[in-house]
Amino acid sequence: MTIHTTDSTLATDSTTVVNYDTVSATANPTQSPASPEEGNTMIQPLLELKRITHRYHQGDSVITALDTVNLELLPHEIVCIMGPSGGGKTTLLNICGFLLQPDHGKVVVNGKVPDQSSSRRARLRNQVFGYIRQDYAVIDHDKVWQNVAIPLEYRKKPIYGHKAKALCSQALAKVNLAGKENVRVSQLSGGQKQRVAIARCLVNDPSIILADEPTAALDHENAQEIMTLLRDWAHDPTQRHGLILATHDPRIIPYCDRIFSLQDGTLTQESATHLQA
């Protein structure tokens, strides 16, 4: 079994994309900006998957979705997981986001292994992670701001009402949806709905966004807009943000710092040029 992992010795800086593969960072138009932490010898990863194995039972057969997978997400980094449908991408994201417990291995967040109690996991989902899904995952019959405010309701100190709406307005402004607070989501286009989903991630200021096929249902222009938004968020030099994308949309490749292929449960780091070819 071949296991391709991120070499921890290379993980000194999110901008050291060139170290990971043959792709030159300067050759990438969407290269990450210099990190404020550049020069630090040890950068703590935002998220680490250590020897994660997960299997599904389907009738009598056992399907290995993830086989001893290791992965690190550094600050300001955009990691892309590519692979065929049913290849385990969503499973990997769910394990990253504490939505699913792996059979083996551990998930480390900011250097710590959180306990697996349901309330602790819920707290992590709320404070550390933001989720974007292919199907937009928005509540059509609610107003835009009500959709965006959901994470605020589950904070340790929940925020409701006017204060929540004000925070939602700020988040919506970041995704160019200022003034749409009171519009019903059902009245928005697909691209706008996805931006509402992004605003919902941003409103709680998470450090990691897990995006599952975020551009799959979008046209080229909307896909570009969404990826630009996400890239700008991840590469914000003033914050410790990181983004993991699961996709088979090749349009996303130029926006990513590292690209992995997930097939038959095995995670393999890919060359971007190879993928683009």
Place this chain on the structure above:
Amino acid sequence: MRQFGHEVGNGIALVANHFIQVITIMMLMGLVCFSIGMNLPIVTDKAIALYQSQELRAHDPVYFTAYYDDTREKTEDQASVNILANELTKGTAVSYISNDIELSHKDFANRHHVFIVMGSKANLAVFGIPHPQSTKPRAYLGSALTETSINLPIAGYKLTAREHLPANASFFSPHGFGESFAHYVVIVLPPSALLRMDEAEKENALFNTVFLMNEPSHISDHDLSAFLHSCHRRGMDFIPQNLSVDLPEQFRKVVAFTISYVVPSLALLILVFFLFYSLGKTLVREEMTELRIRYLFGATLGSLSIRVITFLLLSLVIPAVLPTALLAYWAQEKFVIPGIIILIFTAIVFVLCTLTSMRTIKRSIS
């Protein structure tokens, strides 16, 4: 606590999105409760009475069908009344008066239906009455009557009905089927009281006479002949009928009658309950996106279950129970059984929908 209140509040708010389903559930449950509530007592009264008539049947009873000849001159012949009173005293007959009681006294028994039973074997005809063997004059209120007491001056007695009969008290008439005593005032009188009744009451008692022919001292052929002749002189031609022979036929009629009520009610019940369950699942499915999103962004299954339970209580349970409760308030005893059926089913659907929604959330997330 604040989070709990918030989840409850949001569960309430969700109901507003499902106004049409809520109204549909209310109408469906109201319909099914009303339908069963109206049909079930009719069926059960008759079935219970017929079942209980087995005891009467064991006494080889003879009753009479009457033909009235209005062209003939009638007399108030007392021989038949005396024979009946004598047989009642011996315990070889039972009789009752269900119509034409105290015609001159319009407000008698607060204008409720009155049923008078006579004879020490009255328990054969009247069921659910305490101490039925006693002929001591006494009176009872039907279970549906709201009065606490009613004064009943009759046949020289000044009775007061205070005690309520059990809800299932009913009587079996060889002439018809069974009927519930729920709305009746029931009076038990000794045989001697018959002699002090007015002619209309006596005539009714004669018509409802049942002779118990398996008793060792049953009515003699001579007395029976005299009884029939006396009734003839009163304008009534009686034809003796053997209840043991007639009962199987009556039983078949009751079964057919019961089926004609029960089968459509049962079909409606099954249909409505499947619809109800399906509506419950639809409600949950429609809210699943929101529940999933909330789970993604920090809700625990515990907090989501508060939301789902509140939502289902308001959108399923209350709409289902409200019409039942209103109907039960309006006509208590009729809707007790359908109310219980609906409550049980609602509880099952509620638990199923809650578990389904929780399982679906967990499954869809992972």
